[in-house]
Amino acid sequence: xxxxxxxxxxxxxxxxxxxxxxxxxRLTQGTPPGWYAFSASPASPDLATELEGNEKYYVDxxxxxxxxxxxxxxxxxxxxxxxxxxxxxVPLAGLAGVASMPHVRRRGLVRQVLNELLGQVRDSGxxxxxxxxxxxxxYDRFGYxxxxxxxxxxxxxxDLTYLQRAELPGEVTWGPMGEGYDDYRALALEILxxxxxxxxxxxxxxxxxxxxxxxxxxxxxxxxxxxxAVAYTITGHGGTLQADxxxxxxxxGRALLLQFLARxxxxxxEVSVRIAPDEHPELWATDLAVRVETDVTYPVGPAPMARxxxxxxxxxxxxxxxxxxxxxxxxxxxxxxxxxxxxxxALDITTGGDPTVTLNAAGFSxxxxxxxxxxxxxxxxxxxxxxxxxxELAGLFPRQVPYFFARF
Ligand SMILES: CC(C)(COP(=O)(O)OP(=O)(O)OC[C@H]1O[C@@H](n2cnc3c(N)ncnc32)[C@H](O)[C@@H]1OP(=O)(O)O)[C@@H](O)C(=O)NCCC(=O)NCCS
Numbered sequence: 001x002x003x004x005x006x007x008x009x010x011x012x013x014x015x016x017x018x019x020x021x022x023x024x025x026r027l028t029q030g031t032p033p034g035w036y037a038f039s040a041s042p043a044s045p046d047l048a049t050e051l052e053g054n055e056k057y058y059v060d061x062x063x064x065x066x067x068x069x070x071x072x073x074x075x076x077x078x079x080x081x082x083x084x085x086x087x088x089x090v091p092l093a094g095l096a097g098v099a100s101m102p103h104v105r106r107r108g109l110v111r112q113v114l115n116e117l118l119g120q121v122r123d124s125g126x127x128x129x130x131x132x133x134x135x136x137x138x139y140d141r142f143g144y145x146x147x148x149x150x151x152x153x154x155x156x157x158x159d160l161t162y163l164q165r166a167e168l169p170g171e172v173t174w175g176p177m178g179e180g181y182d183d184y185r186a187l188a189l190e191i192l193x194x195x196x197x198x199x200x201x202x203x204x205x206x207x208x209x210x211x212x213x214x215x216x217x218x219x220x221x222x223x224x225x226x227x228x229a230v231a232y233t234i235t236g237h238g239g240t241l242q243a244d245x246x247x248x249x250x251x252x253g254r255a256l257l258l259q260f261l262a263r264x265x266x267x268x269x270e271v272s273v274r275i276a277p278d279e280h281p282e283l284w285a286t287d288l289a290v291r292v293e294t295d296v297t298y299p300v301g302p303a304p305m306a307r308x309x310x311x312x313x314x315x316x317x318x319x320x321x322x323x324x325x326x327x328x329x330x331x332x333x334x335x336x337x338x339x340x341x342x343x344x345x346a347l348d349i350t351t352g353g354d355p356t357v358t359l360n361a362a363g364f365s366x367x368x369x370x371x372x373x374x375x376x377x378x379x380x381x382x383x384x385x386x387x388x389x390x391x392e393l394a395g396l397f398p399r400q401v402p403y404f405f406a407r408f
Contacts, residue, residue: 016109018116021063027055030063030097033075037099057208063097064117066109074100074109078121078129079408083199084192085128085368086400088317092199093121093309094408095131114142115332118309122333127313128365130199130306130404134299142307143331143361145382147197147371147402148277148294149303150245155281155290157241157271160262162285163255170222170252172260178213183226187219187247188405190226194249195276196370197402205408220248220256228253230261234268243273245405258284276403304404307365309333314368317347322396324389325353331361342396357393359383367393370400 021030031051039047058077066074079094095118100110118129133139136146177184185206192198200206209215209231220228228248234241241264248254261271275281281290296303308314311334319342327337339353359367363382366372374390377383385393 016066016068018064018066018113020117020120021065023059023061026058026061026063027052029065029067029072030075030077032072033065033099033101034097036101038097054208057205060202060204061096062093062117062121064113064120066100066104066113068104073104074113076110076113076117078117078126079205080126080202081130081199081406081408082192083128083130084194084196085314085402086196086317086319086370087193088314089193090127090313091125093118093126093129094199094201094406095129096408098131111141118142119332122309125310125313127308127310128306129309130304132302132407133305134302136298136302136305139305140362143333143365144305144307145362145366145369145371147304147306147369147404149296150274150404151277151279151292151294152272153275153279153281153290153292154270154272155288156265156269157262158265159288159290160258160285161265162287163259163262164265166255166259168252168256168259170220170227170256172218172220172256174216174218174260176213177215177217177231178210180217180219180229181207181210183219184209184217184229184231184247187226187229187249190249191247191405195403195405196400197404199404199406201406201408206406215244218257218260220253220260222250222252222256228257230257230273232273234264237267238269241268241271243271245274245276246279247405254284276401278401278403306369306402306404307361308368311336311338311349314347315349317368318345319347320395320398321345322392322394324357324392324396325355326357326359326364326393327355328359328361328364329383334361334364340396347396356386357384357389359385367397369402370397371402373399 061077063077065072076098077096081092081094083092215231217231227250230243232243323341325339328334339350341348363377374385374393377385
């Protein structure tokens with residue numbers, strides 16, 4: 001006869017359902033694992049109000065949860081972004097808010113949710129995915145490869161004195177981000193098709209910066225056209241002017257912004273400004289003493305990671321003139337045999353071939369993003385590139401430094 005005691009010792013049966021949330025369910029079902037993982041807790045009542053108020057910035061997010069007995073225990077979202085990959089602007093799945101409740105960790109639920117989420121967004125047309133990892137080895141398993149983090153340049157604005165009185169054929173206007181936001185957004189969208197790796201958030205999420213309105217914005221114009229902009233805050237008199245990315249479309253745009261920063265001499269002791277990883281501030285001016293740094297830390301302060309989700313979506317991307325067959329292995333989204341041809345200058349892909357090159361998703365993604373040399377592939381454990389195929393592959397995917405702009 002069964003007793004209460006026997007019942008207690010029976011293994012518990014967990015009913016897990018993985019499903020995509022409707023947008024009106026996000027706040028109630030999608031946020032609890034994220035709240036617990038990313039906020040100070042126990043949460044103050046203000047946090048609930050704040051999250052509710054911010055929900056309008058997340059309307060376009062694609063969110064997936066694992067529910068156990070009806071309660072969300074894992075959540076993950078994709079932000080529908082756009083990114084320039086070798087001159088080709090494609091839909092980018094920005095992975096965010098990946099979290100599981102502590103009592104279900106290390107049971108493989110996050111792996112299942114991410115596989116389902118990435119599979120669904122790949123099927124709906126997303127070509128690449130990127131995220132800021134808490135620990136890259138976790139995302140290695142999902143085919144992501146590391147890409148460079150933007151640099152920070154630090155200098156004393158007094159070193160740019162020569163620029164203070166220079167007559168430059170343009171002007172800089174200054175004001176709160178809330179007022180200048182439209183021009184700032186338009187500038188980012190203008191840079192998008194021009195710069196490898198440049199990525200932008202969807203409109204619904206991007207306007208957060210306008211609505212929060214907690215930064216100054218300096219906007220450079222020539223003949224009325226915006227040629228540069230930088231958002232910033234100032235810590236105090238004698239302190240630091242902390243600037244976000246120095247965005248510009250022309251050298252004159254950059255010079256106008258640097259002149260504006262130079263005019264903070266004696267007001268602040270230091271300017272810190274975020275720059276593309278291949279920008280060289282030591283070339284900005286004679287006698288400029290500058291420190292360029294990047295500080296990669298985990299779980300906060302990571303360098304981004306990215307991967308290819310769809311081979312089809314890469315067709316037409318600007319590449320070098322190589323012709324090579326590759327086999328991509330161990331991946332749910334892009335595994336297969338392909339012939340990659342760049343003789344026209346635009347990537348053509350056909351399936352099949354008789355490849356001697358073997359790559360996993362991270363190895364292939366590293367070549368596409370321009371951050372790996374074929375010789376790195378074997379050294380990093382991302383596949384095997386025979387010596388005679390390496391020059392073809394390097395010719396097809398020349399090294400290029402991607403500049404990931406949008407942070408999320
Ligand atoms: C990170 C986190 C989401 C992992 O959740 P989890 O439930 O343990 O994940 P899973 O059980 O599905 O593990 C998936 C894989 O990652 C591995 N993994 C888990 N944590 C890891 C870690 N810290 N470092 C490296 N690998 C890890 C697992 O071993 C497993 O590998 P396998 O499939 O080869 O066995 C969870 O610990 C968490 O919510 N942390 C706090 C929030 C956070 O940091 N989120 C990440 C934001 S980028």
